[in-house]
Every structure is written in structure tokens, then in C-alpha cells.
Amino acid sequence: MPDVAAESAAFAPLNGQQIRSALRGSSVGDGRHWEHQYLPDGRLIRSESGTSKAGQWSVQGDQLCLLKPEISSTQAACFSVHRRGNELQYLDGQQLVYQGFLKRSS
Secondary structure, eight states, rough: OOOOHHHHHTTOOOHHHHHHHHHHHEEEEEEESEEEEEEEESEEEEEEEEEEEEEEEEEEETTTEOTTTTOOOOOEEEEEEEEEETEEEEEEEEEEEEEEEEOOOO
16 A cells, blocks of 8 residues: 555645635546535535535635535535645545645636
8 A cells, every 4th residue: 555645745734724715616626537616605516427416615623524415414524635736635644535636616
């Protein structure tokens, strides 16, 4: 298994304000399999493998929290966010959960 800490050495952790600023009105995706659209009002539109699902996003402390109703209507999954240029990684502890590219929604 790859060492995420070593692989992400060039990625810098973002604080809560940086996460909010980067994601509000933007989308993140890998260009093929998934994309998350972060609407300014806290709504989240997730497109994964051709299926679109709604959710909510928020920033709690220095973590991005995603509420996915099909998993839980009350318990959000929270991740630290690391950035290198326009590339983001979402980590749960040291485990890489999502990695994609940031782009401003048009």
C-alpha cells in the first residue's frame, strides 16, 4: 500500500477558511468518474459513475464535511483537505478518500 504521507508531501493542508473559499461555487472531480459541485448555499451535487445525487457540504473547524443522505441524514463524513495547485486531496486521517481537480463552476 502506498504511503499517503510521502506521496502527498507536495500537498499543503488547508484551514477552514481556505477550504470554504476554494470550494464555494466550484467543483472538484477526477474528470472521468466523479464530480462534486459545491453550491454557495451549502448544497452539494454529486455525480458519480453517471448518477447524480444531492447532499450538503459544510466546513467544521479545518475539515470539509459532506452529508450524504443515502448514508446518513444526520452524520456527515468529514475530511481534511490538502492542495497542490488546482489538485485537491480529501483525507480521512491518513487515508486518501478523494483526489481530484478544482475548477470554478460557470
